[in-house]
Structure formats: C-alpha cells, structure tokens
C-alpha cells in the first residue's frame with residue numbers, strides 16, 4: 001500500500017506550508033469556516049484536520065433554504081429540489097444569472113435591458129480563458145457552489161487517482177472524494193489529511209434575514225481502503241458555522 005503524508009506533499013509541490021503545520025494534539029475535526037460575504041453571496045470553506053489513514057470521505061452540509069440557494073446559472077427546477085438535475089432547462093448566462101443586455105458591469109444584473117452594451121460583466125465564453133470564469137454561452141450548465149481545492153484537480157501523481165463527486169440542492173451540499181485503486185495493490189491513502197478541502201459558495205436570497213441562520217455538518221463518513229469506517233460519531237469534532245448579517 002502506498003501512503004502519502006498529505007501536508008508534505010502539498011509543501012513539496014506548492015511551497016505553502018504556513019497553514020499546514022501539524023498540531024497532533026487537536027482532535028480530528030470537520031470544520032466549516034467563514035471566508036467572505038457580499039450583499040448577494042456567502043462564501044465558506046470545508047476543511048479537515050488531523051484525519052489519518054483514510055482513502056475516501058463523504059460529507060453532507062446543511063443550510064437554510066429560506067436564506068440561501070445554490071450558486072449556479074439559472075435553471076427551471078422541475079422537481080423543486082433546489083438543485084439542477086439532468087434534463088432541467090437552464091439559462092447559459094453565467095453565474096451573474098443574466099445575459100449581456102441586462103448586465104450591470106459589476107457582476108450583477110439590471111432590471112431593464114440595454115441593447116447597446118457588449119458583455120459588461122465580462123463573462124462571455126472565450127476559449128482562451130484559462131481561469132474558467134467566463135461561463136456565459138459555453139454550452140454547459142455551471143454550478144460553482146462547490147469548488148475543490150486545486151490540488152484535488154491535479155494531474156500530478158498520486159492525485160490523478162483521486163476522484164470526487166459533488167452535488168448541491170435545496171438545503172444541502174454533498175461532497176465525496178476518494179482515491180480509486182487504478183492498479184491492483186496500488187491504493188493510495190491520506191496518511192494525514194489536514195487542510196481546506198473545498199470552497200463553498202451560496203447565493204443569499206433577496207430579502208433573507210441571515211442572523212441566526214446556521215450552516216452545519218450532517219452525515220459524514222471517513223473510510224479506510226477496505227471500506228470500513230475509520231472514525232465514528234464522537235471521535236470527530238464537527239464545527240457549525242453561525243451566520244451573521
């Protein structure tokens with residue numbers, strides 16, 4: 001079995017060790033941490049600390065669907081579950097949610113149309129855009145509620161054996177990540193997982209009252225390569241995020 005010490009791997013490749021100093025005294029923890037807030041968006045992170053010897057993780061995160069909705073392009077929610085499902089129509093307008101003639105130039109939308117403008121929010125698809133932020137007209141439904149850290153998208157070994165699934169719907173975010181055994185006997189594991197996993201962003205519903213809203217961790221599983229759970233219930237601290245106005 002191959003093992004990687006995750007923190008060291010990150011340091012080696014990215015030279016950014018300052019947030020990864022191990023403190024082996026802290027409890028295994030699944031955390032939600034505030035990142036940023038605007039009038040219309042709320043950004044936070046999903047992080048794991050002092051988690052050892054796992055090959056897969058799965059976690060549900062609950063939010064108040066009266067306050068927040070997923071951070072995606074507009075879509076017709078036929079089954080009313082708050083998430084986009086295959087076959088549901090969407091507007092390929094980018095994450096601002098509007099087409100050029102309604103764009104306000106600051107990432108939002110005007111109520112009235114101006115046919116003289118040309119992409120004020122600069123979000124029209126452009127094949128040479130390396131940041132993948134220009135999502136209007138790319139022919140794809142885009143949902144950026146969950147963005148895994150760059151490391152997890154890496155083609156560098158062993159991360160090319162790592163796969164994830166993510167889904168955001170009304171009131172719930174689900175994320176799953178696992179090392180897949182590509183070659184028999186060559187199963188990677190996280191010897192130590194001690195870092196931010198993903199950035200999560202929700203749209204604040206117009207007129208919503210944020211105070212007293214909470215974002216919390218629901219069901220979770222941390223699995224060993226044999227499929228058995230590595231941790232149970234109280235072995236892991238789960239941190240709730242209290243939203244303020």
Ligand SMILES: [Ca+2]
Pocket residue numbers: 077078079080081082083084085088
């Ligand atoms: Ca749906």
Ligand SMILES: [Ca+2]
Pocket residue numbers: 093094095096097098099100103121123136
């Ligand atoms: Ca747009």
Ligand SMILES: [Ca+2]
Pocket residue numbers: 094099100103119120121122123124136
């Ligand atoms: Ca545009």
Ligand SMILES: [Ca+2]
Pocket residue numbers: 073092093094135136137138139140141142
């Ligand atoms: Ca799109």
